Amino acid sequence: MEITANVHLIPNIIANPYLIIDPDGLTLIDSGLPGNQKKILNYISNLGHAPSDLKRIIITHADIDHTGSLSALKKACGAQIYASKIEAEAMAQGRSSRQIQSGMILRKALMGIMLHFMPPIAVQTDVILSEGQILPSLGGLRVMETPGHTPGHISLFSPSTGVLFTGDSIVTREGELVRSVKANTWDEAKADESARKQAALGAQVVCPGHGAVVKEATDKFPKF
Numbered sequence: 420m421e422i423t424a425n426v427h428l429i430p431n432i433i434a435n436p437y438l439i440i441d442p443d444g445l446t447l448i449d450s451g452l453p454g455n456q457k458k459i460l461n462y463i464s465n466l467g468h469a470p471s472d473l474k475r476i477i478i479t480h481a482d483i484d485h486t487g488s489l490s491a492l493k494k495a496c497g498a499q500i501y502a503s504k505i506e507a508e509a510m511a512q513g514r515s516s517r518q519i520q521s522g523m524i525l526r527k528a529l530m531g532i533m534l535h536f537m538p539p540i541a542v543q544t545d546v547i548l549s550e551g552q553i554l555p556s557l558g559g560l561r562v563m564e565t566p567g568h569t570p571g572h573i574s575l576f577s578p579s580t581g582v583l584f585t586g587d588s589i590v591t592r593e594g595e596l597v598r599s600v601k602a603n604t605w606d607e608a609k610a611d612e613s614a615r616k617q618a619a620l621g622a623q624v625v626c627p628g629h630g631a632v633v634k635e636a637t638d639k640f641p642k643f
């Protein structure tokens with residue numbers, strides 16, 4: 420599903436993977452739960468591209484719903500994997516980058532069951548990303564450190580198109596943009612700070628890790 424020029428949301432996958440089309444190849448942001456590589460590769464081929472056209476896979480954070488199909492995609496495409504240092508270290512060890520807070524026992528139990536059936540696969544990152552770096556995609560894709568949901572969480576902003584990829588730092592819930600809260604949040608104060616930073620960008624289109632894409636987004640960011 421094309422959201423805006425050259426940006427696609429690959430549908431029916433948890434969490435949302437986004438595909439960016441550039442003249443020199445394709446960039447994927449996040450890879451969904453394990454077992455979604457076929458859906459992603461089919462989407463790419465339906466656009467008339469070969470698996471080898473996928474040049475970059477950028478990971479916003481090391482949770483399994485964002486990294487699950489990464490290793491299979493890397494094998495199929497040979498794409499380079501990009502992530503922050505903290506999340507890359509977690510991915511290399513096949514673990515989460517933070518402790519799940521003890522507040523929500525049910526959620527923790529569910530996560531335990533999920534991880535039991537889908538043990539995270541250790542994946543090596545090729546390129547370490549940090550604040551302010553600009554990637555050659557979507558007219559210049561700027562890396563923003565947006566810690567809170569996890570310690571090394573990143574978001575990506577394209578100033579020339581106004582498109583912001585927020586991962587789980589900001590998600591859409593019941594039609595509203597909300598920042599990462601509660602049990603699965605590593606640090607709520609940092610999550611707040613990150614969401615403020617993102618609200619100030621003047622982004623037009625928000626592409627979250629979960630929930631619907633939000634357009635004309637400038638006034639729809641969480642209020643402080």
Ligand SMILES: [Zn+2]
Pocket residue numbers: 434482484485587628629
């Ligand atoms: Zn997620």
